[in-house]
Amino acid sequence: MNFEALVTIYIPCRNYGKFLSQSIDSVLSQLYTNWELFIIDEGSTDQSVEIANKYLNQYPDKIKLIKNEKPVGLQKIANNILGISNGKFMVRLDADDWFEESAILLMVSKLEKTPKAGLVYGNYYYTDEDGKIIGIENRLVLGKEDNSDQLPPHGACTMFRTRSLKNAGGYSQNVNAQDGWDLWFKLSKKIGVVSLKTPLFYYRQHGNSMSRDESRLLNARAKIFEDIANKLEGNYKPKIIAVIPVKESYPNFEGVPFKIVDGKSLLEIAINNASESKKIDSIIVSSESDKVLDFSKKLEENGKVPKHLRLKRTVSKKNDNVPIRDFMFAASEFYQKKSNTNPDIIIFLSLHAVNRRSIHIDKAINVLRISESDSVVSIQEEREPMFKHGLNGLKLINPGRFKKLIFDRERLYRFNGSIIATWVEVLKAHSLFGEKISYIEMSQKDSVQFKNESILNFNDKIK
Numbered sequence: 001m002n003f004e005a006l007v008t009i010y011i012p013c014r015n016y017g018k019f020l021s022q023s024i025d026s027v028l029s030q031l032y033t034n035w036e037l038f039i040i041d042e043g044s045t046d047q048s049v050e051i052a053n054k055y056l057n058q059y060p061d062k063i064k065l066i067k068n069e070k071p072v073g074l075q076k077i078a079n080n081i082l083g084i085s086n087g088k089f090m091v092r093l094d095a096d097d098w099f100e101e102s103a104i105l106l107m108v109s110k111l112e113k114t115p116k117a118g119l120v121y122g123n124y125y126y127t128d129e130d131g132k133i134i135g136i137e138n139r140l141v142l143g144k145e146d147n148s149d150q151l152p153p154h155g156a157c158t159m160f161r162t163r164s165l166k167n168a169g170g171y172s173q174n175v176n177a178q179d180g181w182d183l184w185f186k187l188s189k190k191i192g193v194v195s196l197k198t199p200l201f202y203y204r205q206h207g208n209s210m211s212r213d214e215s216r217l218l219n220a221r222a223k224i225f226e227d228i229a230n231k232l233e234g235n236y237k238p239k240i241i242a243v244i245p246v247k248e249s250y251p252n253f254e255g256v257p258f259k260i261v262d263g264k265s266l267l268e269i270a271i272n273n274a275s276e277s278k279k280i281d282s283i284i285v286s287s288e289s290d291k292v293l294d295f296s297k298k299l300e301e302n303g304k305v306p307k308h309l310r311l312k313r314t315v316s317k318k319n320d321n322v323p324i325r326d327f328m329f330a331a332s333e334f335y336q337k338k339s340n341t342n343p344d345i346i347i348f349l350s351l352h353a354v355n356r357r358s359i360h361i362d363k364a365i366n367v368l369r370i371s372e373s374d375s376v377v378s379i380q381e382e383r384e385p386m387f388k389h390g391l392n393g394l395k396l397i398n399p400g401r402f403k404k405l406i407f408d409r410e411r412l413y414r415f416n417g418s419i420i421a422t423w424v425e426v427l428k429a430h431s432l433f434g435e436k437i438s439y440i441e442m443s444q445k446d447s448v449q450f451k452n453e454s455i456l457n458f459n460d461k462i463k
Helices: 017-028 048-058 074-084 103-113 162-167 181-187 214-230 266-275 290-301 324-339 358-370 399-403 424-428 455-462
Strands: 007-013 035-042 063-068 089-092 117-127 133-137 159-161 192-204 240-246 282-287 309-312 345-349 375-381 387-390 393-396 413-423 437-441
Touching: 007 017, 007 074, 007 103, 017 035, 017 048, 035 048, 035 074, 048 063, 074 089, 074 162, 089 103, 089 162, 103 117, 103 159, 103 192, 117 181, 133 192, 133 399, 159 162, 181 214, 214 358, 240 266, 240 324, 266 282, 266 290, 266 345, 266 358, 282 290, 282 324, 290 309, 309 324, 324 345, 324 413, 324 424, 345 358, 345 424, 358 375, 358 413, 358 437, 413 424, 413 437
Parallel strands: 007 035, 007 089, 035 063, 117 192, 240 282, 240 345, 282 309, 375 437
Antiparallel strands: 089 159, 117 133, 117 159, 345 413, 375 413, 387 393
């Protein structure tokens, strides 16, 4: 086994001077000593550069400092380091985190033992701002406990073969956040991925942590999926239709599709945000109500919405809600008869999702294709402590939430009612979701469902 391989470590830093020394010291304390370290300052206005220079002067042969007058972002930093790296392996350490002393040794050993693997990741400790351990993240083991492709390794402290990174074209610089998804989907299908049970680093939780910027990460993730999906396009483009089931009224909530939000009716909003998706070939408004379908037609005739299809559903003999699978299957059959073309994918779009946008629709379609799933649902991750009934009463099922931590093994998701995308062949098998279900996460704001009058005030508050 070759333990002489050089490892390139890089630490990006912007105003994290109060944490930087601990981060650098953890590199100096590694049991594996054949490494080079690049410290990249991103226009810091604190003492970060002074601290970095102190280490540079002590270890000029091992440490180099790169000063960017203005921040260039993690993606560009990574690609720049890739161009000057001398290491066989490459790993990023964030300036507010630090390594366990055996981290580099264990990761190098694992990759050298498994030459077909291109990346290795491990578990990690959560700490508070002062560095006190508050939890351990025991990741699901890929291939054994998780085949979903939707829980990629942490972007930092994952070690890559440098050549694998270069073959993949490095990091995509057209996204504004890096949370592991970009390279994960570039590499996970092409090269082997291995993991370690040992905690390899300490992941500090504090108010300035970039990982807390939910909206930024979700938007960047959508862009990553779009870029990957564009590379899937070949001579055959799947035929994709959307169905918007519309009920005229609910108990104590009359005339739902005609309700006005920001100067537009709910039905107008739903049709237009579906039409903004360039991936959807046809939109079907499905309803039992002639009044709703006439309103849909008038919206089209008045130029408020684009041309779309209208499906008159048989009036239910019961007051029971019609299952979503039935809405979707009926719409696919209607489209096939209308166009003499078999649809491949159908996407359910709730009328009530007033803040859903085409970016969410496109992301659901992209994830469906990229992950090779049977279906995709839109979800919100449950961030509050949750209980289930046990032998002696309630049992807490995500105790990490009381520490403001989200452990992979405790993640809980709830359908937000907005989107379901599935292959028509799954519906034909009398199933709605199939066996492999993937998801897209939507923010609280984007998940709002207009199902009563009071939601209007709530929606205004979170905009």
